[in-house]
Amino acid sequence: MSEAWRVCINTQTPLLQYLDQGLARTVGRDDRPLDLGSYHEGTDYRVSPGGVTRMVLPLVRRLGEMGAIRDPHWVSLNAKGPKSVRYDGLVLHNVEMSRLRMAGYGTIKEAVWRVAHGTRTTKGPDELLWTADFSEFAYYNRATAELLRRLDEANDFDVYYVHDFQQLPVGSMLSRAKPKIFRWHIPFEKGMIPPDWRATFEEYLRHYDMVIMSTDRYLRALRDFGYKGPAKRMFPYVDPKDYTFPSPKEAQAVCAKWGIHPKDQVILVVGRMDPMKGQDVAIQAFATLASSFPRAKLLLVGNGSFSSSRAGLALTKGEAWRAGLEQMIKDLGLEGRVVLTGHVTQPELDALYERSLFTVLPSHREGFGLVVVESWLHRRATVVSDRAGITELLHPGKNGLVFDPTKVASLAQDLHLLLDDPGELRHRLAEEGYRAASPCLLDAAAGEEVAMIREVVGP
């Protein structure tokens, strides 16, 4: 490599969420980025949970260590943050929007997300792209593109790396000659894009120099859609260094907080509070065998996403879904047997993985499913919905079990199998899973990312 690239990352979800209102209003001296050195992670701010930030931050760190990039910048939506901050070698920039605009933006984002997850139905012509809400969606993307342009004037980037569907229009609005990479993180199924949206999607996509999809199936669907530009499949990934592996005793000590007894059989579901995550399917399946396994407990870990958090778009979806689940638990008489932990810290999550017997990913649709990789890293067997992208790495019965999330009985059968197992099956699935995780670990992915960036930027 001749010289380190200057990269500008763009995501919707900010890397940091600011917990302290004073910090959110603080501005760096002379308009320079605010240094977070004197603030405390966990009380003043926290790293946003979620797949995109979990994946991109380790990548940026690793590429920096490899000398492939230098002075990276990261632009994201954050109405409740300082204009720019310096954190972990990165300069983070926040795009600001009024609450009113944010609401319109959120409506469109949610609509596109629902299309990708197969839950949006419209009768007659779809006028979404002509609504006032779409104007706010365009506002956000244009404001982002303008900020990226100004930063490029000051920093002369080599490449832009734009993440996820909310940012798709940015490429077409960013009139700079620099290469642009776009990574699509959510499902992309054949025939998914409504006919009325087709021309707009084509126009947005054609401005990128590379499009990355998470699975081979999504890449094929992109080609079927008619996209002819450069595109690749690259599995999402995590950095194993971000995880801790507490001893059984330490894990039990942490888990006592949620009333877990040392003899409990813990089934773990990790995912934000969202109907698409299928926690309801897990509860219903668990209900069918709760009396047969009196020591079994189902733990649902996760809170709302950035979109539903008060620090983010403040959509109420997460809270409403959680209330519905709580009611379902009550109706099924599972209080004390099904536990909703809400947001947990990374060490707590690691303890929960270590304490669990196995994990379940019950999503009705899942772009990939990095929680399965996390489960494998903790050497835990996993039961995965057949609607998750990661099923491309799964061989049912060998490194995991796969079920149809529309059939509760199918999941109940798998839960029964693993709860009843003396340990041999779970152990085998977990060990095979651990081996299957390798393409989704940063070590493998960083080299692939460097090769891809070199292909786009040039030698």
Place this chain on the structure above:
Amino acid sequence: MIWPNLTPLGPALPFLYAGIILVVTWALARTVNRLIRSVMSESMPHVAASGSRFASVLIWVVGIVLAVQEIGVSTDILLLVVGLAGVAAVIACREALENAGAKYFSDVYIPFKIGDAVRVGEHEGKVIEINPMTTLLLTEKDQLVSIPNRMFMGQVVVNTTPQAWKEVAIPISVTSGINLAEFESEVRKSLSKLRSRLDPRFPPLLSGRARNPLTSDLTLTLFIRQPGDRDIVTTEANRRVSLVLEKLQRPKRSTRNGRAEPAT
């Protein structure tokens, strides 16, 4: 000239008068500028902006000459030099000016853009660049053909791009004081009123053409449903864009949380 009797001010008097002339010039230029924008509100925003800029320059030239005259400096030589320089420039750059002028008008009135397939005289190809002097076509044989822009004013131009008739391209100049994100949002909201005349599959598209510290040159592309709607859609879209520009040129107000939204 009739001025009030301000004899006690003595030698400073001509400078005072010159200052007054400049203030009046400034006020007149602003008024005429607004008047032209209002009268031309249904013309291409690009043309309206040029018209008002030309009028402003003219008023300022006259104002400055009068002010200079007031302080006792002869303007005869100045006017002669400016006039001769202008004539010399026109003679020396006749072809370049013809092309630049043709570019200006073809931008506005000739329906093709970069990426379109066009035929001009015996040449046919895909438009890959439109610069102030020439338009570059890439032929099927991978050859570059440079067509002087003035040819587009004197020749029949055929746009052979499929369904090219659907596209209405409106060039827009947005001054740097306007927040581009806000402009885009407002234009989209305003143009949604025309959607019964527009192809629902193609919402308005705002793309950048050129940029300098003072202005961003954009193209607003609309896709009409019926060929007969071209004129009415163009006129109405021009009017709406002009209104948005006028609205956004007014002083900014803060957002609800008391912080201004990002500027361009």
